[in-house]
Amino acid sequence: MKYVLRRLLFYVIAAWASVTLAFFIPRMMPGDPTSTMFARFKGKLDPAALDDLRAAFGFTDGTLLEQYGVYLGNVLRGELGISIEYYPATVSSVIGNALVWTLVLAGVAVVISFTLGTLGGVLAAWRRGGWLDSTLPPLFVLLGAFPYFWLAMALLFVLGFQLELFPLGHAYDDRIAPEASWAFFSSVVGHAVLPAATIVLATMGAWMLDMRNTMIAVMGEDYIKLAVAKGLSPRRVMLRYAARNALLPNVTSFGMALGFVVSGSILTEIVFSYPGQGYLLLQAVQSQDYPLMQGLFLTITLAVLGANLLVDVAYAWLDPRTRQG
Amino acid sequence: MIAVQTRWKALAALALCGLSVFGCSAERSELPPGVLVITEGEQTAAFIRNFNPLAEVGDVRWAATRAIYEPMMIFEPIEGEWLPWLATGSAWNEDATQVSFTLREGVKWSDGEAFDADDVRFTFELLRETPALDLRGVWSHIEAIEVRGSHEIAFTFAAPHVPGFSDLAHQPIVAEHVWSKVEDPISFANEEPVGTGPFTEVRTFQTQVYELGKNPHYWQPGRPAVDAIRFPAFASNDQASLALVRGEIDWAGYFVPVIDRTFVARNPEHHHYWFPLLDGTVFLYANTELEPYDDVAVRKAISRAIDREMVVKVAMHGYTRPADATGLSDAYARWRDPEVAKGDWVKHDPDKAGAALDAAGLVRGSDGWRTLPDGSRWRPQINVPAGFSDWVRAGQVMAANLQAVGIDARLKTYDFGAWFDKLQRGDFGLSLGWTEVDPTPYGFYRNMMSPATVVPLEESAPVNWHRYGSAEAEAALADMASVADEDRQRALVVRLQQIFSEEAPAIPLFPGPLWAEFNTERFTGFPTRENAYASPSPNAIPQALLVLTRVEPRGSSTAQPEPRP
Numbered sequence: 094m095k096y097v098l099r100r101l102l103f104y105v106i107a108a109w110a111s112v113t114l115a116f117f118i119p120r121m122m123p124g125d126p127t128s129t130m131f132a133r134f135k136g137k138l139d140p141a142a143l144d145d146l147r148a149a150f151g152f153t154d155g156t157l158l159e160q161y162g163v164y165l166g167n168v169l170r171g172e173l174g175i176s177i178e179y180y181p182a183t184v185s186s187v188i189g190n191a192l193v194w195t196l197v198l199a200g201v202a203v204v205i206s207f208t209l210g211t212l213g214g215v216l217a218a219w220r221r222g223g224w225l226d227s228t229l230p231p232l233f234v235l236l237g238a239f240p241y242f243w244l245a246m247a248l249l250f251v252l253g254f255q256l257e258l259f260p261l262g263h264a265y266d267d268r269i270a271p272e273a274s275w276a277f278f279s280s281v282v283g284h285a286v287l288p289a290a291t292i293v294l295a296t297m298g299a300w301m302l303d304m305r306n307t308m309i310a311v312m313g314e315d316y317i318k319l320a321v322a323k324g325l326s327p328r329r330v331m332l333r334y335a336a337r338n339a340l341l342p343n344v345t346s347f348g349m350a351l352g353f354v355v356s357g358s359i360l361t362e363i364v365f366s367y368p369g370q371g372y373l374l375l376q377a378v379q380s381q382d383y384p385l386m387q388g389l390f391l392t393i394t395l396a397v398l399g400a401n402l403l404v405d406v407a408y409a410w411l412d413p414r415t416r417q418g
Numbered sequence: 419m420i421a422v423q424t425r426w427k428a429l430a431a432l433a434l435c436g437l438s439v440f441g442c443s444a445e446r447s448e449l450p451p452g453v454l455v456i457t458e459g460e461q462t463a464a465f466i467r468n469f470n471p472l473a474e475v476g477d478v479r480w481a482a483t484r485a486i487y488e489p490m491m492i493f494e495p496i497e498g499e500w501l502p503w504l505a506t507g508s509a510w511n512e513d514a515t516q517v518s519f520t521l522r523e524g525v526k527w528s529d530g531e532a533f534d535a536d537d538v539r540f541t542f543e544l545l546r547e548t549p550a551l552d553l554r555g556v557w558s559h560i561e562a563i564e565v566r567g568s569h570e571i572a573f574t575f576a577a578p579h580v581p582g583f584s585d586l587a588h589q590p591i592v593a594e595h596v597w598s599k600v601e602d603p604i605s606f607a608n609e610e611p612v613g614t615g616p617f618t619e620v621r622t623f624q625t626q627v628y629e630l631g632k633n634p635h636y637w638q639p640g641r642p643a644v645d646a647i648r649f650p651a652f653a654s655n656d657q658a659s660l661a662l663v664r665g666e667i668d669w670a671g672y673f674v675p676v677i678d679r680t681f682v683a684r685n686p687e688h689h690h691y692w693f694p695l696l697d698g699t700v701f702l703y704a705n706t707e708l709e710p711y712d713d714v715a716v717r718k719a720i721s722r723a724i725d726r727e728m729v730v731k732v733a734m735h736g737y738t739r740p741a742d743a744t745g746l747s748d749a750y751a752r753w754r755d756p757e758v759a760k761g762d763w764v765k766h767d768p769d770k771a772g773a774a775l776d777a778a779g780l781v782r783g784s785d786g787w788r789t790l791p792d793g794s795r796w797r798p799q800i801n802v803p804a805g806f807s808d809w810v811r812a813g814q815v816m817a818a819n820l821q822a823v824g825i826d827a828r829l830k831t832y833d834f835g836a837w838f839d840k841l842q843r844g845d846f847g848l849s850l851g852w853t854e855v856d857p858t859p860y861g862f863y864r865n866m867m868s869p870a871t872v873v874p875l876e877e878s879a880p881v882n883w884h885r886y887g888s889a890e891a892e893a894a895l896a897d898m899a900s901v902a903d904e905d906r907q908r909a910l911v912v913r914l915q916q917i918f919s920e921e922a923p924a925i926p927l928f929p930g931p932l933w934a935e936f937n938t939e940r941f942t943g944f945p946t947r948e949n950a951y952a953s954p955s956p957n958a959i960p961q962a963l964l965v966l967t968r969v970e971p972r973g974s975s976t977a978q979p980e981p982r983p
Contacts, residue, residue: 122833122835122836141549141552141555141558142549142550142551142552142553142555143880144549145548145549145550146475146550146604148550149550149604149605175605176477178477179466179477180473180475180476180477180605181468181473181476181604181605181606181607182466182468182477182607187464187466190464190625191463191464246656249660253660254660254664261657261660261661261664262652262653262657262660262661263626263650263651264626265626267626267627267650268449271624362463362653363463363653363654364654364656364657365653365657366463366626366651366652366653366654366657367463367653368463368464368625368626368651368653369463372463372653373463373464376462379833379834381835
């Protein structure tokens with residue numbers, strides 16, 4: 094109980110710190126959102142209109158500290174303000190639209206990547222020096238070293254454009270109405286295959302290599318020898334004794350990865366025109382859309398913190414020693 | 419072992435099949451004929467439903483200003499004429515202080531109500547009450563609006579203001595009976611628009627696509643011939659290009675590299691493009707408040723050092739040509755004076771450039787680099803916004819050109835916001851930048867050299883970033899504002915061109931192309947070089963209306979295209 098409380102306090106402080114950073118970091122960027130936004134008028138904008146628009150968009154002349162106070166109050170009330178780039182849509186509605194797609198795409202991809210990678214790592218370590226061990230980890234580490242967008246473009250060009258096996262982009266066929274039907278569901282899955290494959294291919298190697306290396310270290314432990322000596326089945330030793338213990342560090346990184354899912358896989362989403370969070374983030378930065386940036390940072394932070402909380406809980410379950418701590 | 423291997427193979431095959439089932443089932447179904455697919459110029463992954471034609475600063479959909487709402491008249495830049503639209507004609511009074519428009523009879527809003535002069539008056543009154551919507555500042559010139567009967571309206575200016583015509587004629591007109599009930603016209607998203615335009619009925623609106631059906635009450639008989647227009651969202655140029663090459667888009671306005679090979683070759687019969695040089699000229703701005711750019715000889719020397727042929731080839735894929743000494747793009751082709759255009763200060767001549775720099779006192783030091791009068795090395799920086807890949811390439815070529823004549827120039831990229839901020843505040847030596855396009859070159863030359871637009875360094879300048887003022891130009895501009903007669907205007911524009919070429923306030927590089935690609939497999943009637951009835955790009959406001967009302971589904975054509983309304 095003390096453990097949980099201590100963790101909770103930590104999370105509250107971490108949340109405050111990141112909310113504060115989310116406010117100040119965008120404002121340290123050079124330039125300001127008005128001039129960027131008005132740039133598309135190529136200087137034809139009337140100065141009177143400009144001042145009026147500033148007010149309409151909510152740019153105030155208050156000191157930074159005053160603005161910060163207003164912002165904190167709004168965040169506590171759950172008000173994220175109005176997006177500048179998507180004016181007059183609210184930040185919550187813009188993020189809400191995108192969040193679903195990112196969770197679907199990147200969430201599933203990370204889970205697949207983690208599961209396959211970890212299993213592959215276990216198998217590779219168990220049959221150390223076998224054909225699996227000597228081909229898979231190097232192959233996937235090599236793939237992981239390719240830039241994300243390059244991999245995405247290669248998949249898009251070969252499988253999407255040349256062979257026409259998969260659609261080129263978007264989250265579903267826009268000629269199918271989004272409703273609970275098989276046609277829509279299969280369209281969503283079909284559209285997610287290529288972008289998800291990009292993420293899986295690019296990240297699986299790291300999971301596999303980490304898992305393999307920890308497994309090998311664990312397999313040298315005495316309790317493994319004991320388990321083998323007791324005559325337990327190799328599968329039981331591999332999964333229940335070695336893999337469970339070797340999993341701990343990977344679970345920590347999994348929590349982090351799950352949290353970062355929300356920040357989206359920016360490049361993957363751009364290459365495939367996937368309407369997720371990653372693309373929003375890029376747009377927000379480019380147009381210096383402070384409210385949208387703050388909202389995005391906030392959701393990302395909350396997701397990372399939430400995922401870590403889950404990891405803490407999982408730890409307590411996987412490793413009984415933490416419960417006494 | 420063999421058994422195991424076959425099992426694996428079978429599994430793998432099954433998995434692939436499974437995935438491709440989704441792939442194949444996601445194969446795009448045929449669109450119904452008559453649905454024209456267009457790409458919005460703006461790159462976005464998710465559409466927000468906003469059809470407010472007045473609040474252009476918001477995230478407004480393409481259709482608002484190009485398909486739903488219409489202006490009184492449309493300027494067609496190729497012939498250089500004003501086409502009647504919601505108004506059938508216009509007239510200036512003697513001293514160019516008042517202009518009147520005769521409105522078209524029988525025009526209806528898409529909800530069936532009649533359109534009349536009160537709608538026009540209401541639209542402009544709305545701009546007066548909400549300065550944030552008066553983006554071009556029409557109310558800084560208008561004194562009064564007078565409705566003279568149901569289809570006649572007159573605007574009176576405080577002083578003669580002929581260039582103000584286009585702001586009036588191009589203003590999208592909204593319906594009084596709808597907008598008078600709107601509380602805040604800036605944040606109004608206008609989700610169910612009521613317009614006079616050819617496409618007004620929102621059939622579908624999703625984050626990644628929207629579709630508009632035709633206006634049941636459209637005023638042009640038998641038009642539009644197209645049943646609906648449809649817009650898929652694309653997050654990047656690459657995505658849009660792939661869809662275009664695959665024939666999924668009928669009308670697009672994107673930059674496509676080596677277009678003959680990537681797009682046309684794939685279907686030479688139906689894949690067409692036309693990139694007329696109707697956008698503004700791209701300039702190298704030199705900050706005339708700073709040494710040594712305050713010297714016209716130095717600006718001309720820099721201009722002579724630049725190899726524009728190379729810039730155009732490397733940066734623009736040969737889609738444009740070097741600018742001439744008038745600085746005018748083809749949007750102003752009929753104003754261009756052939757004598758001034760021959761000016762040689764925009765021709766590549768490194769020897770002459772070097773000699774001029776020597777004469778200006780910017781001589782080469784012992785290390786071969788030119789020095790400023792105070793003895794320090796001259797190290798100009800060419801500012802370019804990061805991500806504008808064509809400009810970045812142009813900047814690289816120019817830096818190399820300047821180095822060749824002994825100027826230690828470098829390219830410097832900034833984030834867009836930072837770049838634009840520096841440009842506006844005059845915190846730069848050399849910077850790339852755009853120019854605007856209007857029906858007449860008045861605005862172009864005003865921003866180029868009117869003392870009225872010069873603000874001190876550190877203050878944000880909306881135009882005239884290079885801060886150049888010419889008293890002679892100001893006199894010609896003032897005359898131009900008060901003369902409605904086109905022949906007299908032409909003489910003044912020639913005078914402005916002469917002043918521009920003499921004083922070289924900024925360094926013209928190349929006229930900007932407008933991007934326009936068409937797929938004629940399902941539709942015909944797009945503007946082409948041979949049938950240049952309108953600016954071909956879907957990005958052009960409001961000229962896209964001309965195209966939307968002319969395009970027809972293939973095979974439905976009724977012999978010859980009808981004359982313009």
